[in-house]
Amino acid sequence: MFVLAVIYENCTGCHLCELACSFKHHGVFDLSLSRITILTKPEVQTSVQVYCLQCQDAACERVCPVDAISRDKNGAYIINYDRCIGCRECAYACPFGAISFEVEARPIKCDLCEGEPECAAVCPHDAIVYMEEKKAARELKKAKAAGVAYGLYGGKETSEHPRKKAEEAVEYLLELVEKSGELDI
Ligand code: SF4
Ligand code: SF4
16 A cells, blocks of 8 residues: 655645645636645745645545445545535534635545656655655654654654644734634745
8 A cells, every 4th residue: 555655854845736636626727626735834835735634534424424435446435426425524524624625515535546646755854755655754754853744644654843833834824814714824
C-alpha cells in the first residue's frame, strides 16, 4: 500500500498542489475546488498541508447514512455520487476538515487520483511524497529522530511538531476570518 507523506519543512506555500488538484478533478485552476488545502502563516514561515488521511477507521464512512463512501484498491475513500444525498454528515464527522463542497452541495475529498496523486507529482520541493507505507514509516522514524517536521498520511501517525504548526496556522486563519469576515485561502 502506498501513502501520502508530507515533509512540512519543505513546503514553501506556493499552492501549486492545490491548483494541480483542482485542475485534475475539475479542469479549472480554482483553489476552492482543491481537495488539499495549504494553510499558511507567513510571520513564522509556516505552511501546512491539510487533506484526507485515508483513516484506518474513517468517521466519514461510518456516519454516511446511505453507505456512499467506501475504500478503493488504493486505500482511498471514494464517494459514490449515485448514492450520495448531500446531507453533509461526512464533512461534519471528519476530524481533519478533509471534505469540502462544490456549489451544488456535492462533497469532494482526496481520492488519491487513482493511485497517481497529482499533488505529489507537481510539488517542486518534495514536500508531498507518495511512497510505500513501510518506507514512509521508516522515513518518519528518521525524521522524528532528526527533529524534522514530517507527517505520514495513511491513518497511522503524524509527528507532534507538524500538529503544532497546523494549530498555529489555524489560529492565524481564524484571526484573519475575524478581521475580514471571510476565509480567503
Ligand atoms: S475524509 Fe476525514 S474521516 Fe474520512 S478518511 Fe479522510 S480524514 Fe478520515
Ligand atoms: S453528504 Fe453524501 S457522502 Fe456525505 S454523508 Fe451525506 S450522503 Fe454520505
